[in-house]
């Protein structure tokens with residue numbers, strides 16, 4: 001039995017589109033409802049209590065759009081508020097476990113770096129999962145607070161001196177530690193992967209959780225006979241909690257397809 005209901009995906013802002021991109025690549029006919037909480041981004045500098053409240057409202061919004069599954073395409077929510085997600089009435093996917101598993105598979109020297117928001121790093125969730133899988137791994141972390149606002153501002157090009165300097169400043173110690181694998185533990189960070197990759201050098205594998213999360217989603221939908229069986233390209237709806245104009249501009253760049261303003265709607269999720 002095919003299931004044409006959309007996949008619900010959310011993030012604090014634009015970052016979750018890096019997961020959307022991978023899901024579209026693997027499952028082009030899936031319908032997608034995306035919510036970016038652009039009115040309240042960033043999440044990563046807030047308390048766990050606030051992040052959990054926001055996550056609950058985001059998830060309730062997606063459920064109100066009759067989604068068949070919820071994907072927390074946000075490293076911060078995945079680290080701090082996954083317990084709630086697991087209690088939803090539809091299947092729930094997050095981005096921490098796939099990244100931890102992928103990093104363990106990839107490392108040769110057992111030195112793994114983790115980049116994330118302050119809340120993600122403070123949660124210790126990636127580290128805990130890595131050490132469970134590979135107890136003698138050495139883990140190095142960095143909270144990169146300025147990366148999210150840079151990306152939301154559309155500053156991510158590899159020739160931008162501000163971006164380059166910021167990357168260098170946050171990654172200096174991790175580079176010195178000699179990691180061979182680096183988790184981009186916030187879904188905004190793959191947008192900076194060119195600059196991060198150039199700074200870290202060729203021998204370092206960057207882990208984009210979106211890729212492995214998309215694979216897990218596809219596996220689940222296939223095994224449970226929940227794929228949308230249409231041959232047509234899926235419908236994509238975008239919702240944001242602040243103005244749509246700048247979101248659509250950057251979203252088009254990130255997804256590599258035009259996100260017209262008519263496809264995006266501003267909602268006030270606190271008042272559903």
Ligand code: DGL
Pocket residue numbers: 011012013015016041042043044045073074075076077117120148185186187188
């Ligand atoms: N994309 C979110 C994440 O993965 C950004 C969090 C934030 O808004 O600070 O953590």
